[in-house]
Amino acid sequence: MSVISRVALLGRAGLDTVSALGRSGIFLSNALLGRTRFGNSFALLLKQLYSVGVLSLAITIVSGLFIGMVLALQGYNILVGYGSEQAVGQMVALTMLRELGPVVAALLFAGRAGSALTAEIGLMKATEQLSSMEMIGVDPLKYVIAPRLWAGFISLPLLTMIFCVVGIWGGSLVAVDWLGVYSGSYWSNMQNSVEFVDDVLNGMVKAVVFAFVVTWIAVFQGYDCEPTSEGISRATTRTVVYASLAVLGLDFILTALMF
Amino acid sequence: MTDSSDYIVDLQQITFRRGSRLIFDGVDIRIPRGKVTGIMGPSGCGKTTLLRLIGAQLRPDSGSIWVNGQNIPELGREQLFAARKHMGMLFQSGALFTDLSVFENVAFPLRVHTELSEAMVRDLVLLKLQAVGLRGARDLMPDELSGGMQRRVALARAIALDPQLMMYDEPFVGQDPISMGVLVRLIRLLNDALGLTSIVVSHDLAETASIADYLYVVGDGQVLGQGTPDELMNSDNPRIRQFMQGEPDGPVPFHYQAPDYLADLLHREQK
Amino acid sequence: MRTRNLELTVGAFILAGLLALAVLAVKISGLSPSSAGATYSVHAYFDNVAGLTPKAKVTMSGVTIGQVTAIEFDKTRYSARVDMDINRKINTLPADSTASILTAGLLGEKYLGISVGGDDEVLADGSEIYDTQSALVLEELIGRFLLNTVSKEE
Incomplete structure (x- = not known):
């Protein structure tokens, strides 16, 4: 009896997952496809770019700086044992561009902007703002959701690039200015080993994929949440957990495909 | 199929379930044009659901909902949003857009649906705000207003596009006597001045009965009774009488379904 | 005025992102069109x-x-x-x-x-x-x- 009910439970969990996936797919296509008739859709996007992108800038820059500095410090300590400390620039740049840049920026983005998106949309749902928008004859998918999706898609790749540059600069700060690696070899080693297409562009492809997934999860969780304060808090937690897992899992798959 | 001249809304044999719970079981409701119709019933009987069915935010499991000669559940997404321009709904919480000022909230429907000039929008918004007595509050943000004022701003927003049908979802809940009186007067006044049809969903008996031309009492997924307020007050139906007179016990029992009290107590001692 | 500030900061943000891409291309991967x-x-x-x-x-x-x-x-x-x-x-x-x-x-x-x-x-x-x-x-x-x-x- 209990085995059967356990199997049934498993089946129901599977069905719930599939139906949530289906709903989120329909949600996404309804939000992004089809024309928007609002003349002010650019103004809406601008507002969201500010709250999603610009407000995430500070945490991105600070984290990037520290990660670059730590990478240089650790890398130097290991490489100096082999007398190859001038390769530290190359190590910092490749690590940042290929892995840490896209992944850490996406994780920070999920925590900073993703959770805020979920909570904001959830609150609009709980206070019936989305319903009343519908009754005014405005589709909230187009008016509320679509600009937030686009803002996320645009912001995260930009943030990732800034994150990488700041990190590599932070690495040079530690390696060159503090530990005394010759600055010419820091940069030229880097330039010799970093390929624009293979490393920079592949890293940016990752960032674009992560931007899509994280924003999608955040916005859908907000739109689909139970409209109570408890439901919003659970949806916010789910956004951060699902988005982080999705980023890390996808990163492995993308790395396996790219490098 | 429907006589659209006399009745603006015609619900025919509506069945709706939420999960396994049956909310409506073959309900027929007709809303006469130009009148204020009250829909009353105990909490949790699906009054709000009814408004959401008319506004097509929910779909019935079966039955048809005719609004102005259109069967709402059969409309496509685009047609639906067009049909909603002729409806106004006042939500229980007011549901103002918290990131817009009072003025912008009222201007919102005008801006998205019309190509009016800025001066025209301003005139119309001030007109609507004047009607609800909040012209002076136009530069405030929604969270700077009291609950009653928020609801009046929401009312101004709902009538911004001059709808033919206004729906009020529990407009009197949580209001002090003054703002309650203001709202009661406003609903009646707007209905008569703008030639609207109003549906008021409420369980506040006295207020609803004082403004409604016609009343429906719903409960247990059925229409328990209908008629003018006076007719219902003198109804013979015990369930309607219990509701209209506010008696604690009657056909709707005071106690939730439970085993016999004495047996329950004894049972515990035996354990 | 508020919209103008918004436009300015968002513009600066996008510019910073594109500038970062340029830095990645030229300074870090050594891509130079004149080479x-x-x-x-x-x-x-x-x-x-x-x-x-x-x-x-x-x-x-x-x-x-x-x-x-x-x-x-x-x-x-x-x-x-x-x-x-x-x-x-x-x-x-x-x-x-x-x-x-x-x-x-x-x-x-x-x-x-x-x-x-x-x-x-x-x-x-x-x-x-x-x-x-x-x-x-x-x-x-x-x-x-x-x-x-x-x-x-x-």
Whole structure:
């Protein structure tokens, strides 16, 4: 009896997952496809770019700086044992561009902007703002959701690039200015080993994929949440957990495909 | 199929379930044009659901909902949003857009649906705000207003596009006597001045009965009774009488379904 | 006024992102559009190029003067042909200069070092560097070292 009910439970969990996936797919296509008739859709996007992108800038820059500095410090300590400390620039740049840049920026983005998106949309749902928008004859998918999706898609790749540059600069700060690696070899080693297409562009492809997934999860969780304060808090937690897992899992798959 | 001249809304044999719970079981409701119709019933009987069915935010499991000669559940997404321009709904919480000022909230429907000039929008918004007595509050943000004022701003927003049908979802809940009186007067006044049809969903008996031309009492997924307020007050139906007179016990029992009290107590001692 | 500030900050944000991309392209991956055309090509044959890769730098006295463009196996000469582009400003390299494959640090990457010869003729586009020194292969080195010790003991 209990085995059967356990199997049934498993089946129901599977069905719930599939139906949530289906709903989120329909949600996404309804939000992004089809024309928007609002003349002010650019103004809406601008507002969201500010709250999603610009407000995430500070945490991105600070984290990037520290990660670059730590990478240089650790890398130097290991490489100096082999007398190859001038390769530290190359190590910092490749690590940042290929892995840490896209992944850490996406994780920070999920925590900073993703959770805020979920909570904001959830609150609009709980206070019936989305319903009343519908009754005014405005589709909230187009008016509320679509600009937030686009803002996320645009912001995260930009943030990732800034994150990488700041990190590599932070690495040079530690390696060159503090530990005394010759600055010419820091940069030229880097330039010799970093390929624009293979490393920079592949890293940016990752960032674009992560931007899509994280924003999608955040916005859908907000739109689909139970409209109570408890439901919003659970949806916010789910956004951060699902988005982080999705980023890390996808990163492995993308790395396996790219490098 | 429907006589659209006399009745603006015609619900025919509506069945709706939420999960396994049956909310409506073959309900027929007709809303006469130009009148204020009250829909009353105990909490949790699906009054709000009814408004959401008319506004097509929910779909019935079966039955048809005719609004102005259109069967709402059969409309496509685009047609639906067009049909909603002729409806106004006042939500229980007011549901103002918290990131817009009072003025912008009222201007919102005008801006998205019309190509009016800025001066025209301003005139119309001030007109609507004047009607609800909040012209002076136009530069405030929604969270700077009291609950009653928020609801009046929401009312101004709902009538911004001059709808033919206004729906009020529990407009009197949580209001002090003054703002309650203001709202009661406003609903009646707007209905008569703008030639609207109003549906008021409420369980506040006295207020609803004082403004409604016609009343429906719903409960247990059925229409328990209908008629003018006076007719219902003198109804013979015990369930309607219990509701209209506010008696604690009657056909709707005071106690939730439970085993016999004495047996329950004894049972515990035996354990 | 508020919208204007919003537009300004968002504009600055997007500009910063694009600037970062430009930095990644030019400063970090060394992509420079003007690098083509301002160089001339020479080639050299090596017995062993182990570890040298395309885009490795070509240096002279430690200063980078060009980069390796292609490495392929020449099946008629049974050796590796290395093509390199050298900055056009360095146009006075004697024809008998030596190209050797060097390593930056013990585990660092391989690069080409050019040491000056004494010829009057200079290297031009398409000419060959005849004097080459192959890559140092660690296993060979150790093998030779062991052989030496063994023969000394005898």
